[in-house]
Amino acid sequence: MLNEATLQMLRQLAHGLCVHFGSNCEVVVHDLSRNQPDSSIVLIENGHVSSRKVGDGPSHIVLEALRADPAKLEDKLSYLTRTHDGRILKSSTIYIRDEEGSVSAIFAINYDITGLLAVEGSLHSLISTGSSGDLGDNEPESIPLNVNELLDELINQSIKLVGKPVAMMNKDDKIKAIQFLNNAGAFLITKSGDKVSKQFGISKYTLYNYMDASKAE
Secondary structure, three states, X not given: OOOHHHXXXXXXXXXXXXXXXXXXXXXXXXXXXXOOXXXXXXXXXXXXXXXXXXXXXXXXXXXXXXXXXXXXXXXXXXXXXXXXXXXXXXXXXXXXXXXXXXEEEEEEEEEEOHHHHHHHHHHHHHHOOOOOOOOOOOOOEEOOOOHHHHHHHHHHHHHHHHOOOHHHOOHHHHHHHHHHHHHOOHHHOOOHHHHHHHHHOOOHHHHHHHHHHHHHO
């Protein structure tokens, strides 16, 4: 668990940023030291931006941090995310490390730029000369409201990766999907094995075998 001094410092920093940038700026702190990914949020300012609160669970970035080699993790700055109701956020993820170099927390900044994009679009239509151009090809990463929504999204991504409905998947296809889920940290979510097994029409025993097969690859 984060010590009180560190948490207080992060709380002060989060509050200062949100006062400076206003109500469109959300700051979230995920505590990874507790090893409780289902309720990783311990501090949040302007939670209305993503409709989350203290006690809510992780995003893709949190699961990635829990699965990854801490030495290889680098801060992820200025990327796009999308809320459940379609608003676009400019986000940055900063990894907070303890004295041993392990990632103990995530300090995330999410700024709602939906209104600014609308203004930019209006200006672009006025000054455009007909040449092609866009805001970028990167698809914004969604921010789930809870772990169940996150797991559903990861399962959908695994099916999309294989490129065919579950009913048409063979063993190798399902192993590929399970490998994606395992690498994405899906099985860190409580009772995720039951849901994944049901989704892919396999037993828990088979699921574990597929996970072992994916590790071997």
